[in-house]
Amino acid sequence: MMRILNILVIAALVTAAAYVYKIKFESTRQAERLAKLRTEIRQEQDAIAALRAEWARLDSPARIQELADRHLKLRPIEPRQFDTLDRLPVRPPDLVPPDAADPIGSLLENPSVLELPTASIPQGRR
Amino acid sequence: MPASTVQGPAPETQELWRRRLLRTLLYGQSVDRPAKSQARIGLAIAAFALCFSVIAGRLVMYAASDNTTVRRSYAADAVATARPDILDRNGEILATDVRMPSLYGEPQRIIDKDEAVELLATAIPDLDAAEVRERLSMRRRFVWLRREITPKQRQDVHRLGLPGIGFMHENKRVYPNGPLVSHLLGHVNIDNQGIAGIEKWLDSRGLADLHLAGLARDRLQRPVELAVDLRVQHAIRDELVKARTKYKALAAAGLVLDARTGEIVSMVSVPDYDPNNPREALDPTRINRLTTGVFEMGSTFKALTLAMALDSGRMNLNSMFDARVPLQYGRHTINDYRGQKRMLSMSEVFTYSSNIGTARMALALGVEHHKSFLRRLGQLDRLRTELPESAEPIVPRRWAEINTVTIAFGHGLSVAPLQAMMANAALMNGGFLIPPTFRKRSEDEAMQVATRVLKEETSEKMRYLMRLNAEKGTAKRADVDGFYVGGKTGTSEKVVNGRYARNKLLNTFTAVFPADRPRYLLLVMLDEPQAIPETHGYATSGWNAAPVAGLIIARIAPLLSITPRFDLPPAERLILASAPSPTRR
Numbered sequence: 001m002m003r004i005l006n007i008l009v010i011a012a013l014v015t016a017a018a019y020v021y022k023i024k025f026e027s028t029r030q031a032e033r034l035a036k037l038r039t040e041i042r043q044e045q046d047a048i049a050a051l052r053a054e055w056a057r058l059d060s061p062a063r064i065q066e067l068a069d070r071h072l073k074l075r076p077i078e079p080r081q082f083d084t085l086d087r088l089p090v091r092p093p094d095l096v097p098p099d100a101a102d103p104i105g106s107l108l109e110n111p112s113v114l115e116l117p118t119a120s121i122p123q124g125r126r
Numbered sequence: 127m128p129a130s131t132v133q134g135p136a137p138e139t140q141e142l143w144r145r146r147l148l149r150t151l152l153y154g155q156s157v158d159r160p161a162k163s164q165a166r167i168g169l170a171i172a173a174f175a176l177c178f179s180v181i182a183g184r185l186v187m188y189a190a191s192d193n194t195t196v197r198r199s200y201a202a203d204a205v206a207t208a209r210p211d212i213l214d215r216n217g218e219i220l221a222t223d224v225r226m227p228s229l230y231g232e233p234q235r236i237i238d239k240d241e242a243v244e245l246l247a248t249a250i251p252d253l254d255a256a257e258v259r260e261r262l263s264m265r266r267r268f269v270w271l272r273r274e275i276t277p278k279q280r281q282d283v284h285r286l287g288l289p290g291i292g293f294m295h296e297n298k299r300v301y302p303n304g305p306l307v308s309h310l311l312g313h314v315n316i317d318n319q320g321i322a323g324i325e326k327w328l329d330s331r332g333l334a335d336l337h338l339a340g341l342a343r344d345r346l347q348r349p350v351e352l353a354v355d356l357r358v359q360h361a362i363r364d365e366l367v368k369a370r371t372k373y374k375a376l377a378a379a380g381l382v383l384d385a386r387t388g389e390i391v392s393m394v395s396v397p398d399y400d401p402n403n404p405r406e407a408l409d410p411t412r413i414n415r416l417t418t419g420v421f422e423m424g425s426t427f428k429a430l431t432l433a434m435a436l437d438s439g440r441m442n443l444n445s446m447f448d449a450r451v452p453l454q455y456g457r458h459t460i461n462d463y464r465g466q467k468r469m470l471s472m473s474e475v476f477t478y479s480s481n482i483g484t485a486r487m488a489l490a491l492g493v494e495h496h497k498s499f500l501r502r503l504g505q506l507d508r509l510r511t512e513l514p515e516s517a518e519p520i521v522p523r524r525w526a527e528i529n530t531v532t533i534a535f536g537h538g539l540s541v542a543p544l545q546a547m548m549a550n551a552a553l554m555n556g557g558f559l560i561p562p563t564f565r566k567r568s569e570d571e572a573m574q575v576a577t578r579v580l581k582e583e584t585s586e587k588m589r590y591l592m593r594l595n596a597e598k599g600t601a602k603r604a605d606v607d608g609f610y611v612g613g614k615t616g617t618s619e620k621v622v623n624g625r626y627a628r629n630k631l632l633n634t635f636t637a638v639f640p641a642d643r644p645r646y647l648l649l650v651m652l653d654e655p656q657a658i659p660e661t662h663g664y665a666t667s668g669w670n671a672a673p674v675a676g677l678i679i680a681r682i683a684p685l686l687s688i689t690p691r692f693d694l695p696p697a698e699r700l701i702l703a704s705a706p707s708p709t710r711r
Contacts, residue, residue: 049224057303079680079692
């Protein structure tokens, strides 16, 4: 009776020891992984910061202006070139339905479209 | 329970348990051997239990606390402390931290110095071999070989596998836009501590204390957003640099202030410096003229005198002032620049920029009134903003009538240009004095710190006068079609050896746009501009500062999302007619 009990206790002890060892090993591994990930995150953050700084340098208005002057034929916008959306003329109606098989024929069938204006003059400014 | 078997069942167990426990642990003479051994075992069990519980407790404490060892090893690497990023109002980076490897050597551990120097020179081509050899020959344990090398160079040096050569990572403050925002941002020293501008302000807000406590090492600090707009800043700097070469001026400065919030959208003072190379900042010609310098603002100050006259209620736009003869005051004679030699109405005093007229206006109201009005507008006290650099205005110690006469047209009182712009904003925005700020601020927040210093209708009339001056006065060359610009020129002679020098001018120009619904104020300042053929031999503000302001407005107004409007009626109808109270009496 006592011997069985002892054997059981020893078995339990060995199992417990093995289990604790496993947990300890696992936790060490996890801690190492955590440290590694932390370092990686820091490195990534540093890389992002460096790239953002580089981007800001490349994006600097002074540099863009210099490049534009050298390579483009664009000129600065003049105030007259701004306009509002509500002054945009409406799109003229289609003279020919887009799916017409014979465009000229459909024009002849419906001669009233020819009287529609084909261009527009903005209101208020001549 | 071994003790109870010794004692046997007893009715008085409850009362004697304490004595019994003592006896089981420290047995007496009367106790027999089995009881003794059992008591000893009990003692051993108690001792071991105590030990193990202590160990268990420590284990729990270690498990619960953070994994500090890992973090500490990393932090030791960061020599210089981290700072928060600084962004402009659109989120563009103005200043950021970059971790840079730096190369160091431990001379005692290096085996062959010549080989090391030779190999290092292959990895870093622009390395000064002689200097490195000298440093490695020093009898020291640690020498810097090169601060801030590129990651590629670090890799190459690492591959060489030299003993006694190592890297250390440091936080390095980087200003990607170079000199563009220099005076405003300031700069840091080699240990990443702010020593000027907004950088210093950041430290004064408690960052320095965090550094001392070793807490601010992380990159996770929230970025600081400023009111400055990088694009506007660039446009103004570009135009000012061009203007400075064109008019051969010593210096040029520009400032854009949001009239409704007091935000400083742009502040440029050329010559400036590159904050990445802070040594340039020591040159005294590169100071920030807008906050660190005080100047006699000249005729732009007349706007304040006119506002005072209108606000007093004792004069209106049609009051007449005698400008027929120069104003004699003791030994002084007040003259007009190209005087009209006739009676002038208040509007004409402004558009012809008559010194005599403004002087008479201020005299009519008296010295005390003038003084208290300027104090109310914050012109007599030092203006404090986030920038640590600020200059105190130079106010005459004894303020006699002659001082009022000259200060009325902007001489005899030196203020920081930013300060003058704050007052000008109050004249335009409906009469609210809003302390300017470099940080983002909404209109509601601005209203909480604002104080009303002028009546609404005074501001209305001042807007009319500013616009009128751009329509038919001295500010014509600043008018940009579509943005309804209003402005005032100012040409003041600089004081050299206690006398006003005729050929050394300080030209200023204040503009407001759009004048009917003011959004922004612009100040352009040129220090000693020269007359050039294009200006027909003139060097006054209307010929240089005003056209520069026009060029700037044409560039920045679209960036500040101001829609151009054309064919607007003249100021007389658009601003005066819309005034809430009857303006003509």
